Amino acid sequence: MLELELRAILRAADDIIAEGGRTLLSKILKGSKEQKLLELGLDQNPSYGFYSGLSLDQIMVKVDQMIDTGFLEVEMRGKLPMIVFSSRGWAVERERRAEEFLQEWDRWIENNIIPISMEYLKGRNRELVFLFLYKILCSGNQKYIPYLTQWENIDFKKVQAEIRKVIELLKQLDELENPEWERLKRERAKSLLIRTSDPIIMACQQCGTPFLFDETNPDYYTSEGLRFPERCSNCLEKV
Template structure:
């Protein structure tokens, strides 16, 4: 599927994706719209979905208006419908998951920051276990990019309980943070790029974009660290060829 422009403002797009995250492959369009509406529907409350950060974001819109936004997200390739038995369920597209994965990783980082500011020592890091591997590694990449040793105590606690492959990456990030003060900026940037090779993982399906200049499709490279900014994941508007030609013009 080809994508030209984000059909909704970025803040709305992220809100809808966050609402969808709690019901992926378990709920459909109507349940997603009810979360965004802030519905008091019994099923929604029984599932604890009123705790979703996007709950009630569109409380001033009708359910039909919200459904139209959800359908627009599907038409433009950020969400998809997948049959579970006979029931149509909401799932992320590769592009939608790339955005939501980055947002969830940022949420975890902010959660750690709040805990550290309040001198809270986590009782357990089990909540990070069994999470999507791509999202967890992106979380580690964000910690690495901070260059801040303050995360080492939390990382050490996490390292004790996770699986072998994740523990190895946590250890690599800890060692990198310990080295930060001894490295010049160019060496630090090189180290981050080396770690990005294992921490930035491609989604199962490629993300196909359409170049704003030449209209040709191209594959978005999720492993390029340049696309991960302080403001979130940024998609390129130009294909690699047009981008290079623009730089040389």
């Protein structure tokens, strides 16, 4: 499955996690005009209609591939099977959502929009908002400081503390040499890049040995998104 498809399916799933099953997910990707789907506002999902040219059965096959390859899981909620993220799937989607937040801020800044409130960020998944902060820090752009200040004023103490540290580092950027800036970024990564609740186990494509994926390693976060390593550390050392 292409990476573009993988990310589209995960984004579609994000709006119905633990609240919808395989069929509803497939209908979002199909672009269904079903009344219930429209009433839930699922036609506003960025992946709505991604597979408009495929049949529902064909889309269901792709959803099942995501389950078989460990990006999505099915859990019983009462008597109903619901779609949930696996740790691996959430790691990918978390990065995608953080990037969406950053792009949204870029659009607002470009159009001189001052948000009425930052309440939409308050209480969000901690792993997600900290990754968003890490992306802002890595941008090295002070244009985000007014938004960060507005956000800091309304969030919980632990998030406020991390926002404040990012603001302080961005303000210091002009005074720092590049090696020092890179060191400070990696230092902040220790707080801002958080592991998912369950470990992500990968299989080395060279030797087949299972190994743990370290989500706290900033080297895996690229401009193209989260990059999973293909080989274990032992095989990498042999190169």
